[in-house]
Amino acid sequence: MTLAKLRLGVNIDHVATIRNARGIRHPDPVRAAGLAVLAGADGITAHLREDRRHISDEDIASLSDVLSVPLNLEMAATDEMLEIALRHKPHACCLVPEKRQELTTEGGLDVAGQHDRLLPYVNRLNAAGSRVSLFIDAEKSQLDAAISLGAPVCEIHTGKYCELSGKQQEEELERIRSAVAYGASHGIEMHAGHGLSYETVAAIAAIPEIRELNIGHFLVGEAIFHGLEASIKEMRRLMDEARG
Numbered sequence: 131m132t133l134a135k136l137r138l139g140v141n142i143d144h145v146a147t148i149r150n151a152r153g154i155r156h157p158d159p160v161r162a163a164g165l166a167v168l169a170g171a172d173g174i175t176a177h178l179r180e181d182r183r184h185i186s187d188e189d190i191a192s193l194s195d196v197l198s199v200p201l202n203l204e205m206a207a208t209d210e211m212l213e214i215a216l217r218h219k220p221h222a223c224c225l226v227p228e229k230r231q232e233l234t235t236e237g238g239l240d241v242a243g244q245h246d247r248l249l250p251y252v253n254r255l256n257a258a259g260s261r262v263s264l265f266i267d268a269e270k271s272q273l274d275a276a277i278s279l280g281a282p283v284c285e286i287h288t289g290k291y292c293e294l295s296g297k298q299q300e301e302e303l304e305r306i307r308s309a310v311a312y313g314a315s316h317g318i319e320m321h322a323g324h325g326l327s328y329e330t331v332a333a334i335a336a337i338p339e340i341r342e343l344n345i346g347h348f349l350v351g352e353a354i355f356h357g358l359e360a361s362i363k364e365m366r367r368l369m370d371e372a373r374g
């Protein structure tokens with residue numbers, strides 16, 4: 131069976147990580163976003179962290195001005211980030227958890243535990259016309275909370291799946307499959323991402339109800355060896371192959 135084509139959102143955060151290592155303008159993540167689009171990205175994802183360790187406010191302003199494809203702004207649920215999102219009105223806003231000391235986003239947003247705190251963020255972003263996405267672990271309780279909040283999209287955190295191996299990885303994959311099926315059956319558009327690579331993408335891409343994958347760190351790393359365009363094209367090929 132051939133499944134509907136998956137969208138690929140290319141996350142350009144770690145182009146900015148390299149730029150920021152020198153505090154200069156090169157390499158420019160906005161230029162990388164343009165190349166990613168030419169290579170077949172259906173959208174661009176950027177995480178404006180509260181500590182601005184990679185993407186900057188100026189990057190978000192430039193991406194909002196120049197992108198020809200949808201921008202998915204990943205952000206913590208804070209008043210500062212809400213104000214920025216309402217100013218730029220990106221196509222999508224993905225609410226993610228943040229910890230100051232973490233190296234990367236360690237887990238999903240605890241939507242079930244913060245329902246009432248998150249409600250005004252979801253409502254204001256929905257009202258502004260941005261598609262609200264909640265970055266969550268593969269748990270039914272989190273999806274129930276997302277449904278009750280009226281979020282149209284959930285993105286399942288695939289980081290744990292990517293780090294595990296053998297039976298544990300298979301069990302996590304099964305948890306992701308059931309969560310995706312559950313969310314989709316309740317009308318949520320299901321996305322997935324975090325830590326995906328050539329080795330891990332196929333099993334996730336083959337989950338029929340998933341509509342979009344967001345992939346960044348691996349692609350930026352692989353670009354060092356094969357170039358950004360070739361790396362994105364290979365990821366696209368693996369995703370298409372997994373859809374049959």
Ligand SMILES: CC(=O)[C@@H](O)[C@H](O)COP(=O)(O)O
Nearest residue numbers: 143177204226233234235324
């Ligand atoms: C929320 C998420 O998954 C992405 O933001 C991705 O992790 C890249 O940003 P970090 O590596 O800074 O977490």
Ligand SMILES: NCC(=O)COP(=O)(O)O
Nearest residue numbers: 141323324325344346347
């Ligand atoms: N939301 C996941 C994302 O945007 C990309 O994560 P990664 O591939 O950089 O780990």
